[in-house]
Amino acid sequence: MSIAPADLPAPKEVGGDDVVTAMTLGETKTGRVKKRLTSRTATIASLIIAVLWTIPTFGLFISSFRPAELIRETGWWTVFSNWGWTLDNYNEVLFSASQSSPQLGSYIVNSIAISILGVLIPLVFASMAAYAFAWIKFKWSNALFIFIFALQIVPIQVALVPLLQFFSTFLRPSMEWLHDVIPIIPTQNYVPLWIAHTMFGLPLAIFLLHNFIADIPADVIEAARVDGATHGQIFFRIVLPLAVPAIASFAIFQFLWVWNDLLVALIFSGGTQDAAPLTQRLAEMVGSRGQDWQRLTAGAFVSLVIPLIVFFSLQRYFVRGLLAGSTKG
Amino acid sequence: MTTNDLLGKILLLFIGLAVFAAVVGLLIFFIDKAPKRGRDYWQLAGFLLPALILIAIGLVYPAIRTFILSFQTNDGAFTFDNFVWAFTQPAAIRTLINTLVWVLLVPTLATAIGLAYAVFIDRSRGEKYYKSLLFMPMAISFVGAGIIWRFVYEYRSPGRDQIGLLNAIVVAFGGEPVQWLQSDPINTILLIVVMIWIQTGFAMVVLSAAIKGIPTEQLEAAELDGTSAWQRFTNVTLPGIRPSLVVVLTTISIATLKVFDIVRTMTGGNFNTSVVANEMYTQAFRASEVGRGSALAIILLIFVLPIVVYNVRVLRRQREIR
Numbered sequence: 001m002s003i004a005p006a007d008l009p010a011p012k013e014v015g016g017d018d019v020v021t022a023m024t025l026g027e028t029k030t031g032r033v034k035k036r037l038t039s040r041t042a043t044i045a046s047l048i049i050a051v052l053w054t055i056p057t058f059g060l061f062i063s064s065f066r067p068a069e070l071i072r073e074t075g076w077w078t079v080f081s082n083w084g085w086t087l088d089n090y091n092e093v094l095f096s097a098s099q100s101s102p103q104l105g106s107y108i109v110n111s112i113a114i115s116i117l118g119v120l121i122p123l124v125f126a127s128m129a130a131y132a133f134a135w136i137k138f139k140w141s142n143a144l145f146i147f148i149f150a151l152q153i154v155p156i157q158v159a160l161v162p163l164l165q166f167f168s169t170f171l172r173p174s175m176e177w178l179h180d181v182i183p184i185i186p187t188q189n190y191v192p193l194w195i196a197h198t199m200f201g202l203p204l205a206i207f208l209l210h211n212f213i214a215d216i217p218a219d220v221i222e223a224a225r226v227d228g229a230t231h232g233q234i235f236f237r238i239v240l241p242l243a244v245p246a247i248a249s250f251a252i253f254q255f256l257w258v259w260n261d262l263l264v265a266l267i268f269s270g271g272t273q274d275a276a277p278l279t280q281r282l283a284e285m286v287g288s289r290g291q292d293w294q295r296l297t298a299g300a301f302v303s304l305v306i307p308l309i310v311f312f313s314l315q316r317y318f319v320r321g322l323l324a325g326s327t328k329g
Numbered sequence: 330m331t332t333n334d335l336l337g338k339i340l341l342l343f344i345g346l347a348v349f350a351a352v353v354g355l356l357i358f359f360i361d362k363a364p365k366r367g368r369d370y371w372q373l374a375g376f377l378l379p380a381l382i383l384i385a386i387g388l389v390y391p392a393i394r395t396f397i398l399s400f401q402t403n404d405g406a407f408t409f410d411n412f413v414w415a416f417t418q419p420a421a422i423r424t425l426i427n428t429l430v431w432v433l434l435v436p437t438l439a440t441a442i443g444l445a446y447a448v449f450i451d452r453s454r455g456e457k458y459y460k461s462l463l464f465m466p467m468a469i470s471f472v473g474a475g476i477i478w479r480f481v482y483e484y485r486s487p488g489r490d491q492i493g494l495l496n497a498i499v500v501a502f503g504g505e506p507v508q509w510l511q512s513d514p515i516n517t518i519l520l521i522v523v524m525i526w527i528q529t530g531f532a533m534v535v536l537s538a539a540i541k542g543i544p545t546e547q548l549e550a551a552e553l554d555g556t557s558a559w560q561r562f563t564n565v566t567l568p569g570i571r572p573s574l575v576v577v578l579t580t581i582s583i584a585t586l587k588v589f590d591i592v593r594t595m596t597g598g599n600f601n602t603s604v605v606a607n608e609m610y611t612q613a614f615r616a617s618e619v620g621r622g623s624a625l626a627i628i629l630l631i632f633v634l635p636i637v638v639y640n641v642r643v644l645r646r647q648r649e650i651r
Contacts, residue, residue: 043449043453046449046459053465053526056494056526057465057469059481060476071492075493109338113342120349124353133377145648146644146648150641151384153583153637154637157626158395158396158627159392160391160610161391161623162394163391166390185337185340185344186334189341190345198383198387230361231361231376256468260471260472261470262589262594263590266610267614274334282594283475283590286475286594286595287597290479300473300477307468307469307470319534
């Protein structure tokens with residue numbers, strides 16, 4: 001996800017209920033009648049869109065709890081006439097140890113491990129860089145910032161081939177050394193994925209965090225400086241705590257991006273249980289067992305659950321980040 | 330997965346965290362204890378260099394290298410063949426045309442539907458829930474979305490019960506079931522539907538916020554002048570949200586140009602559905618045609634370039650105001 005600048009009035013809160021009530025109260029009677037009339041077709045249209053948008057996911061969800069034969073022979077919408085529910089699909093994709101089953105358990109571990117550092121590293125380095133761009137004056141600051149912003153939009157496809165070559169020359173030996181020292185750590189591990197996700201996430205992170213950090217009142221920073229605080233102290237004691245909302249919104253962006261990524265994983269993970277994330281395993285299952293709907297539906301849902309939970313519980317921050325990126329510049 | 334595997338993974342994660350913490354700790358120590366002479370520069374370097382080095386290695390150097398690779402044969406000799414191939418081979422041309430169709434349809438339709446929805450639900454009861462429904466696909470991976478929609482497009486031979494929703498509807502209206510994902514050119518359109526499904530939520534959220542930013546006085550004044558709802562929309566709302574519209578259109582265009590996962594999961598690029606991003610992967614990492622893959626990546630970059638230039642100009646103007 002890349003974000004572009006634009007200038008428009010930033011709303012205080014998305015879907016703010018206070019605004020809504022204030023407006024309905026202020027409307028005249030005729031105005032309200034008019035509103036109802038026009039909004040009936042609008043309501044129907046929006047209901048149709050909402051249903052259209054939800055049904056595919058809903059169908060997948062229902063199907064993932066149906067026995068394999070029923071999925072194969074009947075549509076999920078006939079679930080009432082073809083009654084039958086089971087947890088076997090989930091049991092099989094998650095816990096079955098047989099060679100032919102998806103064994104998603106280890107891929108979940110991989111996805112989680114990749115996401116933790118794949119979010120943390122760019123977050124820390126980007127907030128430091130954003131602080132430098134916002135509060136340390138230096139030559140070329142503006143030009144450099146704009147250059148980084150532009151990189152955010154450049155497709156990562158242009159970076160893949162050389163980066164893979166670079167990793168196999170410089171990173172591979174240290175990974176092998178680590179494997180020799182601690183044999184239970186596989187040679188093909190998360191390190192290239194962490195680094196790749198960091199590199200690709202940095203431009204957006206710097207851009208988003210800079211917008212926020214630059215908006216901290218100059219008085220606050222100046223006061224600290226007069227009191228003799230170093231840049232390090234200002235950064236940790238003042239800037240980071242104040243930037244928490246921006247950090248949260250970028251963390252969600254980056255988490256969704258890393259968790260849902262397929263391209264970076266395909267190229268840098270090696271594709272085995274050792275390091276490949278859920279998405280890669282699912283894509284592989286579609287390729288090799290595209291008709292095993294009992295596994296695909298359950299597997300897909302397993303991969304959706306965590307991002308959906310993160311998304312719905314932190315939606316406010318996510319939306320704020322989206323708007324901060326596209327409203328302030 | 331054995332216990333040992335799991336232990337190894339957890340151990341690696343902790344080593345990674347520890348190393349990272351040590352690096353950051355050292356960096357901060359270094360920043361605060363920098364030598365007096367040229368202190369500002371040391372501090373600046375401490376804050377900026379980690380990110381800059383990573384960006385240089387991960388994006389700048391590779392982009393330059395890819396550019397060079399795109400003009401080389403597999404043996405390293407200079408050639409234009411990769412680009413000639415991309416613009417002359419029927420399969421490659423088809424890929425370019427598909428990408429064009431994607432980038433024409435996805436941004437316009439996703440934005441149009443998102444805008445209509447944002448206007449319809451504006452100030453309605455339960456607006457938040459309406460928004461969540463449309464927004465949800467944004468949290469779903471393209472791979473997950475690919476599986477969800479493959480299930481919708483699933484085909485069963487005529488006479489059997491259809492388990493794919495789309496074919497079930499076709500059959501219910503007396504039609505013959507279709508192997509959607511294998512019938513060119515409808516399959517490309519059906520893949521595009523998936524992307525629209527994902528991107529509409531983004532368009533809706535940004536545009537909805539922009540609509541709320543329009544001063545109510547303007548709308549009320551227009552209403553007093555006796556304008557119809559449609560006139561108010563085209564004369565007040567649309568001009569008011571123009572900047573956001575541009576942002577949404579360009580952001581979705583870029584995302585669409587880069588689309589890879591959907592095509593990869595749903596058709597693998599077969600049946601004439603490939604797009605530039607997917608073909609780039611296939612050529613460079615499956616067929617070992619690094620030159621051709623690089624050429625396609627550069628073509629992708631050229632497609633995106635006008636949008637980058639435009640956005641940079643907007644950003645520069647804003648930074649001058651600041």
